[in-house]
Amino acid sequence: MRRHVIAAVxxxxxxxxxxxxLALADLYPTVGSxxxxxxxxxxxxxxxxxxxxxxxxxxxLFYCVIRFxxxxxxSEDGPAYRGAGLGPRVWLAVTxxxxxxxxxxxxxxxxxxxxxxxxxxxxxxxxxxxxxxVVGFRWSWTMEYADAxxxxxxxxxxxxxxxxxxxxxxxxxxxxxxxSFWIPAFRMKIDALPGRTTHMTVKTTALGRFEDDDxxxxxCAELCGLDHSTMTFPVRVVxxxxxxxxxxxxxxxxxxx
Amino acid sequence: xxxxxxxxSGLGTGxxxxxxxxxxxxxxxGLTGHDAYDEQVSITFGYVFGLIGWLMGVGxxxxxxxxxxxxxxxxRKAPGWQRYFTFSPDHKVIGLQYLVTFIIVFLLAxxxxxxxxxxxxxSGMQLFNHDQxxxxxxxxxxxxxxxxxxxxxxxxxxxxxxLMIGAEDMAFPRLNALTYWLIPPVAAMLLSTPFLxxxxxxxxxxxxxxxxxxxxxxxxxxxxxxxxxxxxxGGLNFIxxxxxxxxxxxxxxxxxxxxxxxxxxxxxxxLYTQGFxxxxxxxxxxxIAGMSFFNAETGGDPLLYQHVFWFYSHPAVYIMVLPGxxxxxxxxxxxxxxxxxxxxxxxxxxxxxxxxGGVVWAHHMFTSGMPNYLHGPFLVATEAISIPTGLxxxxxxxxxxxxxxxxxxPMxxxxxxxxxxxxxxxxxxxxxxxxxxxxxxxTYFVVAHFHYTIVGGEIFGLFAGIYYWFPKMTGxxxxxxxxxxxxxxxxxxxxVTFFVMHWPGIQGMNRRIAxxxxxxxxxxxxxxxSAFLLGASFIVFVYNMVYSWIRGPVAEANxxxxxxxxxxxxxxxxxxxxPEPPLVKGHPYxxxxxxxxxxxxxxxxxxxxxxxxxx
Ligand code: HEM
Ligand SMILES: [Cu+2]
Ligand SMILES: [Cu+2]
Numbered sequence: 001m002r003r004h005v006i007a008a009v010x011x012x013x014x015x016x017x018x019x020x021x022l023a024l025a026d027l028y029p030t031v032g033s034x035x036x037x038x039x040x041x042x043x044x045x046x047x048x049x050x051x052x053x054x055x056x057x058x059x060x061l062f063y064c065v066i067r068f069x070x071x072x073x074x075s076e077d078g079p080a081y082r083g084a085g086l087g088p089r090v091w092l093a094v095t096x097x098x099x100x101x102x103x104x105x106x107x108x109x110x111x112x113x114x115x116x117x118x119x120x121x122x123x124x125x126x127x128x129x130x131x132x133x134v135v136g137f138r139w140s141w142t143m144e145y146a147d148a149x150x151x152x153x154x155x156x157x158x159x160x161x162x163x164x165x166x167x168x169x170x171x172x173x174x175x176x177x178x179x180s181f182w183i184p185a186f187r188m189k190i191d192a193l194p195g196r197t198t199h200m201t202v203k204t205t206a207l208g209r210f211e212d213d214d215x216x217x218x219x220c221a222e223l224c225g226l227d228h229s230t231m232t233f234p235v236r237v238v239x240x241x242x243x244x245x246x247x248x249x250x251x252x253x254x255x256x257x
Numbered sequence: 258x259x260x261x262x263x264x265x266s267g268l269g270t271g272x273x274x275x276x277x278x279x280x281x282x283x284x285x286x287g288l289t290g291h292d293a294y295d296e297q298v299s300i301t302f303g304y305v306f307g308l309i310g311w312l313m314g315v316g317x318x319x320x321x322x323x324x325x326x327x328x329x330x331x332x333r334k335a336p337g338w339q340r341y342f343t344f345s346p347d348h349k350v351i352g353l354q355y356l357v358t359f360i361i362v363f364l365l366a367x368x369x370x371x372x373x374x375x376x377x378x379x380s381g382m383q384l385f386n387h388d389q390x391x392x393x394x395x396x397x398x399x400x401x402x403x404x405x406x407x408x409x410x411x412x413x414x415x416x417x418x419x420l421m422i423g424a425e426d427m428a429f430p431r432l433n434a435l436t437y438w439l440i441p442p443v444a445a446m447l448l449s450t451p452f453l454x455x456x457x458x459x460x461x462x463x464x465x466x467x468x469x470x471x472x473x474x475x476x477x478x479x480x481x482x483x484x485x486x487x488x489x490x491g492g493l494n495f496i497x498x499x500x501x502x503x504x505x506x507x508x509x510x511x512x513x514x515x516x517x518x519x520x521x522x523x524x525x526x527x528l529y530t531q532g533f534x535x536x537x538x539x540x541x542x543x544x545i546a547g548m549s550f551f552n553a554e555t556g557g558d559p560l561l562y563q564h565v566f567w568f569y570s571h572p573a574v575y576i577m578v579l580p581g582x583x584x585x586x587x588x589x590x591x592x593x594x595x596x597x598x599x600x601x602x603x604x605x606x607x608x609x610x611x612x613x614g615g616v617v618w619a620h621h622m623f624t625s626g627m628p629n630y631l632h633g634p635f636l637v638a639t640e641a642i643s644i645p646t647g648l649x650x651x652x653x654x655x656x657x658x659x660x661x662x663x664x665x666x667p668m669x670x671x672x673x674x675x676x677x678x679x680x681x682x683x684x685x686x687x688x689x690x691x692x693x694x695x696x697x698x699x700t701y702f703v704v705a706h707f708h709y710t711i712v713g714g715e716i717f718g719l720f721a722g723i724y725y726w727f728p729k730m731t732g733x734x735x736x737x738x739x740x741x742x743x744x745x746x747x748x749x750x751x752x753v754t755f756f757v758m759h760w761p762g763i764q765g766m767n768r769r770i771a772x773x774x775x776x777x778x779x780x781x782x783x784x785x786x787s788a789f790l791l792g793a794s795f796i797v798f799v800y801n802m803v804y805s806w807i808r809g810p811v812a813e814a815n816x817x818x819x820x821x822x823x824x825x826x827x828x829x830x831x832x833x834x835x836p837e838p839p840l841v842k843g844h845p846y847x848x849x850x851x852x853x854x855x856x857x858x859x860x861x862x863x864x865x866x867x868x869x870x871x872x
Contacts, residue, residue: 043693226388
């Protein structure tokens with residue numbers, strides 16, 4: 001018995017060591033916001049912590065199949081362990097504390113950061129340096145830079161332009177069915193609902209544009225019918241000065257000239 | 258031809274009922290000054306009357322309806338295979354009716370998956386247009402959900418719960434027949450949605466989309482409501498059967514774990530299924546009666562639907578997976594030749610899931626725009642459910658440890674359930690954690706995760722059960738070589754397909770899309786090819802089943818030397834199940850305990866074959 005335990009633990013350790021390399025792998029799209037940095041970090045932590053749990057199951061399975069398995073009918077019964085002793089209680093204590101420390105505690109702390117405001121509908125601070133009103137409709141978006149009086153749509157501008165190193169707050173609505181406003185490079189989404197304004201605030205951290213990298217796109221992520229899959233909108237993150245210029249160039253007066 | 262007669266008369270009266278419904282609508286609408294025909298209203302009433310007509314014609318009238326008018330009831334008695342086409346009260350007939358029907362539905366829906374993967378091989382549109390893709394996607398989803406909810410419960414549950422508890426039949430045999438015969442209309446309605454334009458709202462049917470889309474939605478809604486009805490009635494039947502019809506001596510502490518899983522699943526079905534039905538009824542009323550439950554402009558709220566819907570549809574994932582766990586644990590104990598480890602804790606785990614399963618639904622709505630303060634409680638409840646689920650793993654791993662593992666096909670599938678669900682469970686952590694879910698929600702990461710849990714946990718369990726009980730149900734043995742081939746082929750291609758599928762999700766490929774960015778072309782091609790291989794593995798299965806059922810070698814009564822009651826009687830079991838009512842003495846899983854037996858037949862001359870520990 002002791003021999004088997006030691007051998008199975010060895011299998012577990014080896015499998016875990018192999019599995020943990022997944023945490024080093026670059027599985028993620030381009031990082032465009034500080035929220036994306038958080039996501040990648042938390043995702044890696046979850047891999048690191050979840051992997052031993054996964055490999056524990058796999059190690060016991062493999063070990064038992066290889067050591068105790070046979071294709072012919074076993075000639076005798078196994079030992080009649082019923083598992084009524086201490087074992088299950090230890091198991092409960094371990095899984096219970098894992099649930100608390102690996103999942104519930106980090107989950108709640110992460111959530112508290114995402115939702116400084118408990119009464120709203122959305123992610124991040126409600127104050128921001130730039131506010132963009134987003135309206136989803138079948139099957140495109142309009143973006144309104146309210147302070148500057150600029151509106152961007154498929155017909156006008158054709159691009160969501162944002163300044164870098166800025167807290168941008170999106171206020172999101174829909175005029176027909178439910179859509180979802182998602183920018184993969186920012187790792188954040190929230191649904192666009194008729195009759196309710198949701199919001200999400202991101203802090204842009206890197207320059208980028210859709211032409212080079214499709215993680216810089218608004219993608220509808222809630223099935224909305226016929227052209228849902230192509231309900232996208234290009235995103236470009238530019239230096240602040242360039243952003244101001246661009247905004248000026250989009251002003252109705254400027255385009256009218 | 259009894260078979261033909263039975264089904265044809267059902268179709269005939271069904272059609273009469275349908276036109277009756279249309280006629281009634283036409284009269285009422287005509288009298289009130291509307292057009293006589295309105296697609297949605299007419300279909301709705303035609304369907305309701307047609308459904309009643311179908312049931313009566315197919316045999317419910319003779320077996321049940323006549324009683325309401327003080328007439329003598331009768332059953333249509335058909336010989337041989339033809340009885341599978343009649344309204345039969347025998348739980349074994351009904352079990353096979355369910356099983357075969359849902360295998361066919363499974364294959365059809367699987368074909369849909371193949372078509373989707375064909376379209377997704379390349380970026381851009383090749384096979385379908387957007388509309389057709391959405392229709393196939395939604396149909397695949399709802400058909401597979403139906404398979405996952407009902408194939409094990411309705412098929413293997415119906416067949417084996419009465420046998421395993423030593424009962425002659427289910428508590429309400431006519432109700433049981435009714436639950437099965439409601440299924441063909443559900444399938445017919447769903448399969449005809451493409452003719453009215455195809456559903457474009459997936460299997461979840463969120464309004465406002467489901468309120469404004471074409472009238473194939475009405476077919477979908479009526480089908481789902483009917484399906485909910487069969488689940489609820491079936492659940493009720495199982496609960497009463499398991500509470501009141503156990504053999505003498507079969508205490509709760511000796512109940513086979515598969516029966517426990519059916520018991521818990523049935524409670525889930527009974528408690529929550531109305532959520533799905535009511536959600537779609539509300540959509541239907543929004544559509545045909547202008548109720549405006551979900552229309553924000555006139556005071557409704559689209560999010561209301563999601564709460565009601567997930568109130569069922571989260572528990573539904575446990576309705577899908579608990580029977581898989583039940584079969585896996587059952588098989589693992591018999592094929593490890595060891596008692597089920599920590600049996601009481603495993604049962605506690607199932608009950609814990611039943612308790613917590615009802616309070617986690619809004620984890621599907623973390624990005625829905627529901628109020629912020631709701632996220633925390635649902636996050637905690639969701640993570641907490643890992644504790645009772647862990648007990649199931651404890652039971653499985655504790656049982657195989659130091660066991661005498663007999664690696665026949667049922668055992669391999671049973672072990673695969675544990676393997677796959679470990680993966681599905683760990684990826685679930687990423688989705689239950691709000692900071693990671695807000696990127697991953699509605700992406701292929703989710704698609705991979707739920708296929709790991711549903712296919713990996715439940716469909717693998719279904720196959721474990723089919724192989725395990727095949728000799729009992731048919732009296733013949735399947736071909737072990739082909740079965741092992743099927744297992745390894747399916748296991749490997751399943752894991753390759755769905756493990757790799759997580760990655761495009763992280764990269765930014767959202768789900769339910771007919772088209773995706775070009776940068777993801779390679780990985781999608783890879784996943785598609787692997788999915789085709791997965792699809793092909795079922796050809797081996799179907800061939801093995803059909804051939805072995807007709808030509809396979811005759812099976813012994815108890816080829817696995819298992820201890821539970823169903824193995825102590827001939828294969829296939831006689832109509833009345835037991836020559837003598839069994840008497841339960843010991844625990845079902847007491848392998849390695851000298852002299853212990855689970856059940857005896859006190860009146861029978863000889864002790865039945867295969868009882869007791871390893872001979
Ligand atoms: C043969 C293997 C299978 C393959 C290759 C496959 C593939 C797919 C694909 C490509 C989708 C569309 C994903 C999306 O865009 O959301 C999908 C959706 C889905 N599949 Fe499967 N599938 C398979 C088997 C199954 C099985 C066995 C079940 C359940 C028992 C199932 C249940 C579902 C559900 C519920 C959906 C969601 C549909 C919706 O969003 O409305 N699938 N599957
Ligand atoms: Cu959309
Ligand atoms: Cu859920």
